[in-house]
Amino acid sequence: MKNSWVIIILIFIGIIILSLVYLSQKIKREKFKIEYFPIYGVDAQRGKEKINFYVPIPKNLSLIKKLKIIADQLSKFKFNGLPINVLRIEEKNNKKIAIIDLQETAFSDSKNFLPSWRTKYFQGSTGGYITTLTLTKSFLQEDYQGEWIDGIEFYYEGKPILEGEWDHITLYGTIYRFKNKY
Helix, strand or coil: CHHHHHHHHHHHHHHHHHHHHHHHHHHHHHHCCEEEEEEEEEECCCCEEEEEEEEEEECCCCHHHHHHHHHHHHHHHHCCCCCEEEEEEEEECCEEEEEEEECCCCCCCCCCCCCCHHHHHCCCHHHHHHHHHHHHHHHHCCCCCCCCCCEEEEEECCEECCCCCCCCCCCCCCEECCHHHC
């Protein structure tokens, strides 16, 4: 009789330990849950937007950290490593607006044909269209259902891009996530 009580107590303790292990693993999985964000581009032959690849981002990161990961991936895989800096998220008219600065590097210049926003990505109607679409669609994430920004404003070399400043890009002013809502 005494042995059966010991066995029952051991089984009960085992169940409690297994339950705690299961719960801790479940919490750990939730903490590191990954979401996938599309990076957009243009199908060169059709001239239509397409998803080039997805960026895995941990769900529990802050909004600005998520935007910085997208900026880093865009820089690395779409814009030859040219810096894309997410400066801040501002509150304007109860809307969250991300301020994004496109920077040249010390190595960018037109003489040596190194990548440059000015000479490679802002020039030509096709190049300007691809740059505009890639940046705006990838940052705005219109299909994402979670907490996100409401709009973006682009800067070039620390100054806001102004309307008419560049012929082939439309990265000026506040670009809203859902144009028909505002």
